[in-house]
Amino acid sequence: MKVLVAKDYYDMSKIAAVIVKKCxxxxxxxxxxxxxxxxxxxxxxxxxxxxxxxxxDFSQVTTFNLDEYRGISPEHPNSYHYYMKHIFFNHINISMxxxxxxxxxxxxxxxxxxxxxxxxxxxGGMDLLVLxxxxxxxxxxxxxxxxxxxHTHLTLLTEDTLRANAALFHSMDEVPKEAITMGMGTxxxxxxxxxxxxxxxxxxxxxxxxxxxxTTQIPASLLQLHxxxxxxxxxxxxxxxxxxxxxxxxxxxxx
Ligand code: GLP
Numbered sequence: 001m002k003v004l005v006a007k008d009y010y011d012m013s014k015i016a017a018v019i020v021k022k023c024x025x026x027x028x029x030x031x032x033x034x035x036x037x038x039x040x041x042x043x044x045x046x047x048x049x050x051x052x053x054x055x056x057d058f059s060q061v062t063t064f065n066l067d068e069y070r071g072i073s074p075e076h077p078n079s080y081h082y083y084m085k086h087i088f089f090n091h092i093n094i095s096m097x098x099x100x101x102x103x104x105x106x107x108x109x110x111x112x113x114x115x116x117x118x119x120x121x122x123x124g125g126m127d128l129l130v131l132x133x134x135x136x137x138x139x140x141x142x143x144x145x146x147x148x149x150x151h152t153h154l155t156l157l158t159e160d161t162l163r164a165n166a167a168l169f170h171s172m173d174e175v176p177k178e179a180i181t182m183g184m185g186t187x188x189x190x191x192x193x194x195x196x197x198x199x200x201x202x203x204x205x206x207x208x209x210x211x212x213x214x215t216t217q218i219p220a221s222l223l224q225l226h227x228x229x230x231x232x233x234x235x236x237x238x239x240x241x242x243x244x245x246x247x248x249x250x251x252x253x254x255x
Contacts, residue, residue: 001229003210005238009198012234013042016130016196019230020047021056023128023192028060031120033129033182034088035066035140036080039196040132041087048091058094062123064116065101066131066140066187069176070154072104078168079104102152102180113152113180120152120186129190133197136160137205137218141181144217150185154178184222193226197233207239 006012020043024030034040050056065080074081081101089099100119106112120126131139136158142148143158155178157165162175169175187193197206209220210231216222223229 001210001224001226001231003231003233006232006234008234008236009042012196012198012232013040013046015232016040016043016194017046017050019194020128020130021050024056024058024061027127028057029062030060030127031062031064031123031125033066033126033131033187033190034063034084035130035132035196036083037132039198040130043130043196044088048088051092056092058092060098061094062098063094063100064120064123064126064182065099066129067179067181068102068104070104070109070178070180071176074101074105104176104180109154109180113154116180116182117152117186120182126190128192128194129187131187131193131195131220131223133195133202133205133209133220134161135164135201135205137209137220139184139187139195139220139223141179142184142187142219144219146216148216148219148222149183151183152180152186153183155181184219188222188226190226191228193223193229195220195223195229195231197231197237199234200236202237203239206233206237 006015051058065084068080072079076082084101089096102116103112136144138161141155141157143155143161157177157179165175166172209218214221214224
């Protein structure tokens with residue numbers, strides 16, 4: 001795992017967008033894994049700007065999102081379907097049939113999870129998967145637990161996550177309690193992983209995920225086992241007294 005320190009949120013977003021751009025330029029038919037949340041919004045904005053400047057073509061790109069809430073419609077403003085359309089897909093030349101998110105309203109959730117996993121495999125797996133870091137160490141919606149799931153599955157969200165997500169809903173009661181998420185095995189099979197970490201509220205969990213032992217109680221710590229992970233962390237998310245060893249810190253020669 002390599003850590004690239006970005007000056008601030010804008011710098012992190014710009015570097016992340018350049019990495020996605022290089023991936024697409026190297027392979028126009030790239031399969032991307034994509035996150036939601038506040039952290040990647042700046043990256044999406046940079047990618048949209050690159051597209052508008054004519055520097056990027058998404059026409060052959062395929063995407064798979066990490067997760068979706070269970071039980072809310074794709075038109076719901078807090079659904080990840082809505083987020084992706086409004087923040088990203090509506091502003092670029094991607095073919096909507098090449099974009100995929102789990103269907104949180106599927107009648108048969110088990111089948112939906114199997115189908116989603118199958119579609120990722122059929123597409124040849126993910127060339128690059130971009131991730132955010134949950135306040136409790138989750139990635140996608142793989143929540144801290146005694147054991148973790150390999151494949152795409154339905155999961156119960158933890159209290160921490162419900163509280164973190166409540167800010168985006170009118171009330172705590174409205175926050176979906178379940179979600180469909182790629183599993184840890186789905187994530188670990190991605191060819192390259194880019195983890196974005198930003199802001200003082202991620203300081204503590206980022207330090208834990210990188211300096212402690214690998215544990216299912218911090219799902220993101222498992223990323224240390226992946227062969228090709230780059231973390232872009234802004235200065236605000238770094239604990240000043242932690243020595244990010246040479247093993248952790250490398251400078252940007254990744255794609
Ligand atoms: C959400 C999403 C994750 C995201 C994380 C962090 O619940 N399921 O994919 O990475 O929480 O969100 P944020 O970037 O807003 O801190």
